[in-house]
Amino acid sequence: MVRKRQRHLLIIGGGVFQVPAIKAAKSMGLNVVVTDYNGDAEGMLMADYPIEVSTRNINLTVNAAKQFHSSCPLDGVMTVGTDASQTVAAVANALNLPGIPFEVAERSTDKIKMRRRLHEMGVAVPNFRPVWTIDDLNTAIKEMPLPLVIKPCDNMGARGVKMIREAHEASSAFHEAKEASISGKLIVEEFMEGPELSLDALVFDGRIQVTG
Template sequence: MQRCVLFVGGGLETLPGLELAKAMGLAVAVSDGNPAAPGLALADHPLVASTYDPAATVTAARALAGRRPIDGVLCLAVDVPHTVAAVAEALGLPGIGAQAARLAMDKLAMKARLAARGLPVPFFAPVPDVPALLAIVARRGRDLVLKPVDSRGARGVQRLARLDDLGAAFAEALRHSPTGRVMVEQFLGGPQLSTESLVVEGVAVTPGFSDRNYEYLDRFAPFIIENGGELPTRLPPDTVAAVADLVDRAARALGIGRGVVKGDIVIHQGEPFVIELAARLSGGYFCSHEIPRSTGVDLLGAAIRQCLGEAVPAAELAPRLARGVAQRWLFADPGVVTAVEGLAAARAVPGVFHLELRAGPGDVVAPINCHPARLGVVMAEADTREGAVAAAEAAVATIAVKTRPLGPAGAPHG
C-alpha cells in the first residue's frame, strides 16, 4: 500500500505540495473546512474539517486511519501547526509537539520566549484596550506596529505612524484575533528577509533567503503589504550567516527540534532581529517555486520526506545554484472588475514561469488591507537577480485589471 501524507489545508498555494507528493508516489489526504477548496478535489482522501479546529481534524484523520494508515502530516501555506501537532500526537506521527506549536502561533508568547532566551526582538507589549495603547504611544512614540496576537497574512497589522485614529486601529486589529488579543511592537527600519529552514537533528538548516519588497508602504498605509521578493539576497555573506544562526537559535528557543521554520527577519542597524517565526511551510510559492529554482534545493520534497519519518541529510539542503528569482504581486483599484488585459503578453515575457490572477470580470476587488487581498502574482527567473526582477516587473507592466467603483452601499455603479 502507498504511504499516505496528510496536508492540513487545501488552498490554492498548497497545490504544488500535493502535486509533488503524488509525483513522489505517495497517496495524499487533504483536510479543509471549505468543501470547495481546490486541494480537496486533488486529494486521494478528502477530509472536510476546519484547519483551525484541531479536534475536528483529529476526528477526520482518525476515521481515515481506521481505513488505511496515515504516515505523515504537515501544513503548507496555512499557519496551523497546532492542528498538525494534534494530528501527529493522536496518530503517533513525527511532529513538533503541542507546546512548540502553541508558541509558534501566539506572537506574544513567541516574543516573550525569544526575549527570555536573550534573542534580539523588537520592543513588544500586550495591548488590552485603547487607553493602554494611548499610554504606550505616549511613552514610546508612534513608530509602532499594532497587530493581532494570533492571526496571519498581515490581517489587522497596522503601522501607527501612518494613521490618526488609534481607537479604530485597535478595533481593526482586535477583530482579526480569534482570542481577542492585541499587541504592539516597535517598527524597526532596515532590509527585511523571508527565510525558510528545515530543522535536521535539532539544527535549523536554511537554504532559503528572500529579500522582501515593501515599495507600497505609502500606497496601502497604514497596512503593511509586501509587494514581492527576490533571490539571491543582496545581503553580504556575514549577515546571511548571522541570520541563519539567529533562526537556528530561535527555533531552539521555541522547542522546535524537527520540521520547517519560516522566519521574518529585519536587519536593523546592521543586526538581525526576529519579527516572527512560523512552524510551517511558506505560502506565496516560496518553498515550492522560488527556493528550488534559485538554489537547486528541493526543500518542499525534503519536508515531505521528513514528516514521514525519513532522515534528510543536512548536505542535501546546501544550495547548488544562485540563480535570480523574483516575485511581484498584482494589485488593482477597488471596485468591480470590468476587464483584464495583457495576460498573454505577460506570460510571453522571457523568464516568466508563473502567472496567477485570482479575479476576473464581475469579481469585486476590495481595498488592500492584508496579504490575502492581493490580486495575483507574477514570478520570473534569470541568470541574475537583476534579470529576474526586470522580467517580473516587465510582465506586471503589461497587465491591466480595470475596475469601476462600487456604489455607496457596496453595489456596482451602472
C-alpha cells in the same frame, strides 16, 4: 509475496498554496488525505481522501484524523502556506507521527509567546505589550515612544497590521487589528526601521536547510 502497504500523507489545507505539495506527494506514490472547510477547493478535488473540516479547528481535525487513522494508518501530516502549524502539531502528537511539540507550534504562531520565548533565550526583540482592550493600547502609548505597530498576535500575511504615528490614530488602528485577529488578542510593539528579511527553512535532525 507480501504486498507493501500504501503510505498515506495528511495535508492540512486544500487551497492553491497547498496544491504543489499535493501534486508532489502524489508523484511520490503517496495516497493524499486533504482537509479543508471548502469541499470545492482545488486541493480537495485532487485528494485521494478529502475531509471537510476547517484547518483552524484543531479538535475537529484531530478527531477526523484519528477516525481515518483507525482504519487506514497515516504516515505523516504536514502543511504549507497556511497558519495551521498548531493543527499539524496536534495531529502529529495525537497519532505519534513525526512533528514538533504542540507548545513549539503555539509559540511559532502566537507573536506574544514567540517574543517572550526569544527574549528568554537572549534573542533581541522589539519592546512590546500584549493588548486586549483599547485601554491596554492607550496605556502602552503612554509608556512607549511613538511610532508603534499594532497587529493580531495570531494572524499572518500582514493582516490587520497598522502603524500608530500619533495617539489619535490608536482607536481606528485597534479596531482594524482586532477584526483581523482570530482570538481577539493583539500585540503592540515599537517600530523598527530597516529592511525586512524573510526566509523559508526546513529543520530536520538538528540541521537547517534553507528552502527559499
